[in-house]
Amino acid sequence: MKSFMAHPETVQRKWYLIDANGMVLGRLASQVASILRGKNKPTFTPHVDTGDHVIVINTDKIVLTGNKLEQKEFRRHSGNIGNLHVIKYGKLMAERSDFVVMRAVKGMLPKNSLGRQMLKKLRVYKGSEHNNQAQQPEVLVLGE
Numbered sequence: 001m002k003s004f005m006a007h008p009e010t011v012q013r014k015w016y017l018i019d020a021n022g023m024v025l026g027r028l029a030s031q032v033a034s035i036l037r038g039k040n041k042p043t044f045t046p047h048v049d050t051g052d053h054v055i056v057i058n059t060d061k062i063v064l065t066g067n068k069l070e071q072k073e074f075r076r077h078s079g080n081i082g083n084l085h086v087i088k089y090g091k092l093m094a095e096r097s098d099f100v101v102m103r104a105v106k107g108m109l110p111k112n113s114l115g116r117q118m119l120k121k122l123r124v125y126k127g128s129e130h131n132n133q134a135q136q137p138e139v140l141v142l143g144e
Contacts, residue, residue, distance in 0.1 A: 006045040014052045017137035021058040029104035036118045053121045059097040098124040
């Protein structure tokens, strides 16, 4: 029996809506990355983008476990001397919780052009309103 290999033109894509209210950041990000990658489908092929579109709402109500809000830091550096910017996750979650979710999911996708293509199918919103009603997303409840 031959192995099945998906082709990009034959992939059937769906839209999923995920409410992140009360969910833990890392668990949410790993499950969203799995859906974006297509690992929840029987037609998963590692070298083809077989994943679905995902809309995540209510990112401002995401939970970080332990003392991560006070101790975990987001660091970025411009490459110039003395330009290290360090922001605590408590402040970052209050101001840009959508960025935190996007960055967590990005870290769990492949680090190549296929991963960048998968990340384009993710839409993240701070509140409960989103601009993708026309796609008629299916509400997906993720297991803990």
